[in-house]
Amino acid sequence: MRTVPCVLMRGGTSKGPVFLANHLPSDPLQRDEVLLSIMGSGHELEIDGIGGGSPQTSKVAIVSRSPHPDADVDYLFVQVMVTQRRVDTAPNCGNMLCAIGPFAIEHGLVNASSPMTRVRIRNLNTSTFVDSDVMTPGGRVRYDGDTAIDGVPGTAAPIRLTFLNAAGAKTGSLLPTGRARDLFDGVEATCIDMAMPMVVMHAEALGKTGYETPAELDADSEFLQRLERIRLQAGLAMGLGDVSQMVIPKPVLLAPARKGGTLSVRYFMPHNCHRSVAATGAIGLATACAVPGSVAQDIAPIAGEATVRLEHPGGQIEVSLQPAADGEPQNLRASLVRTARRLFSGEVYVPNLRRTGT
Numbered sequence: 088m089r090t091v092p093c094v095l096m097r098g099g100t101s102k103g104p105v106f107l108a109n110h111l112p113s114d115p116l117q118r119d120e121v122l123l124s125i126m127g128s129g130h131e132l133e134i135d136g137i138g139g140g141s142p143q144t145s146k147v148a149i150v151s152r153s154p155h156p157d158a159d160v161d162y163l164f165v166q167v168m169v170t171q172r173r174v175d176t177a178p179n180c181g182n183m184l185c186a187i188g189p190f191a192i193e194h195g196l197v198n199a200s201s202p203m204t205r206v207r208i209r210n211l212n213t214s215t216f217v218d219s220d221v222m223t224p225g226g227r228v229r230y231d232g233d234t235a236i237d238g239v240p241g242t243a244a245p246i247r248l249t250f251l252n253a254a255g256a257k258t259g260s261l262l263p264t265g266r267a268r269d270l271f272d273g274v275e276a277t278c279i280d281m282a283m284p285m286v287v288m289h290a291e292a293l294g295k296t297g298y299e300t301p302a303e304l305d306a307d308s309e310f311l312q313r314l315e316r317i318r319l320q321a322g323l324a325m326g327l328g329d330v331s332q333m334v335i336p337k338p339v340l341l342a343p344a345r346k347g348g349t350l351s352v353r354y355f356m357p358h359n360c361h362r363s364v365a366a367t368g369a370i371g372l373a374t375a376c377a378v379p380g381s382v383a384q385d386i387a388p389i390a391g392e393a394t395v396r397l398e399h400p401g402g403q404i405e406v407s408l409q410p411a412a413d414g415e416p417q418n419l420r421a422s423l424v425r426t427a428r429r430l431f432s433g434e435v436y437v438p439n440l441r442r443t444g445t
Contacts, residue, residue: 090434091125094190095137096148099182099425100238100363100401102139103146104435105190108163111149119174122147122167125435129172137435138167142356145169148183152196157216158209160191166334175334177257178283179210181366185246185425188219189228193429199226213256215282220247230428237402238363243426250370253282254417257335261417263325267380271320272313277381278325281374282421283337283367286321287382290340290353297342297351301360301400304353311358314338318357337368343386348396348403350376350387363401370421372397373406378416 091111093104104125112118123129126145127136138145147165155161164180188206191197197206204223209216222229222244232244254261258280269276276288290297293310304310318338322330330336340353354361354368364372373395375383389395395406404423411418 088436088438090436091121092433093125093435094432095430096183096186096190097239097428097430098148098180098184098186099236099366099427100143101146101180101182102144102430103148103183104137105148105150105186107194108149108151108161119165121437122165122174123172124437126167128167128169128174131170133169138169140169142166142169142359143362146180146183148180148187148190150187150190150194150196153207153209155209157207159197159207160187161209161211162187163211173332175332176212177333178335178337179212179215179256179367181248181282181368181370181423182425184208184210184217184366185219185248186427188221188246189230189427189429192221192223192228199223199228201226213282215253215256216251218249218251220249222246232426234424234426236424236426237399237404239426243428245424246427247422247424248366249420249422250282251420253367253370253421254419255280256282257284258325258327261374262378267378268382269321269324271317271324274317275382276317276321277375277378277383278321278336279371279375279378279381280325281417281419282370283365284325284327284335285337285339285368285371286318287339287341287372287375288317289382289385290342293340295340295353297340297353298345299353301353301362304360314355315358337365339368339372341383341386344396344398346398346403348398349389350383350395351398354399361399364397364399364404366404366423366425369397369404369406369423373408373421374416374419377408377410377419
């Protein structure tokens with residue numbers, strides 16, 4: 088068997104291996120087949136690989152130096168399906184994104200400064216740019232600290248992510264349908280593309296409270312089927328085409344906050360409810376609160392500079408919104424604080440793959 092160097096990292100509330108691009112096949116089909124084998128895709132436990140048997144722990148990040156003048160490194164996110172042997176490179180992942188800065192510094196792709204190093208990241212999935220501010224006292228990445236994020240035990244050093252041009256990340260428009268509201272399967276929804284394409288709905292419109300546990304939502308097959316019908320219709324309306332084999336747009340249920348936050352959310356990936364919420368999803372949901380006429384504004388209207396606190400099954404996540412000079416929602420600048428940790432580094436074994444010849 089061949090070996091591939093990798094680092095297993097937790098990024099936010101996600102976890103997965105991080106690779107240097109030159110350690111993987113350059114051909115996308117061969118690369119994807121290698122990743123499927125590494126992760127053990129095709130089995131619910133990913134028992135023959137290093138995947139964790141959940142969409143949150145079946146993620147891969149690929150990093151390289153960037154030729155773009157506005158970026159230090161390029162980052163490609165790969166969502167590896169658990170039970171199906173396929174991958175999706177359409178979306179970004181903001182949780183894994185917070186692992187990219189530390190990885191880039193520790194692998195010599197970015198020179199560290201003290202006490203903080205800014206890593207300019209270009210996400211290849213969406214052609215968007217993100218600044219990642221990493222604590223590097225004495226020029227070394229610091230992982231320990233006092234910052235806690237809900238969904239992860241303990242505390243760690245803060246990593247601030249600032250999304251610079253996230254509007255229209257995949258569709259080219261903040262409101263891809265040209266409207267703040269659409270009707271799918273009898274349900275009013277807002278289709279928004281800010282860091283992550285999403286179709287956002289009131290939970291009560293689908294017969295839910297919006298406070299159910301992920302397990303309760305995942306166990307309701309009739310509800311999930313209706314949610315998928317809505318997602319497929321929204322994908323067409325957003326110009327994404329047939330999204331049946333894609334993980335975007337993400338469906339999201341909204342409800343009034345009840346624990347002191349701004350909004351309660353249930354975020355789907357898209358066929359299972361997230362145990363917290365994706366960082367990119369949080370950026371989009373916070374922005375939706377500032378979009379006139381959106382379904383989010385029915386519950387939590389936001390204007391001007393604001394901190395949006397999203398309640399999710401694992402706790403809360405805070406997003407800071409900085410309005411643009413022109414006041415247009417698509418030009419908002421959004422940032423949030425996450426944490427990351429290096430779990431192990433070494434080599435992962437890849438069996439011979441007849442299909443790719445690797």
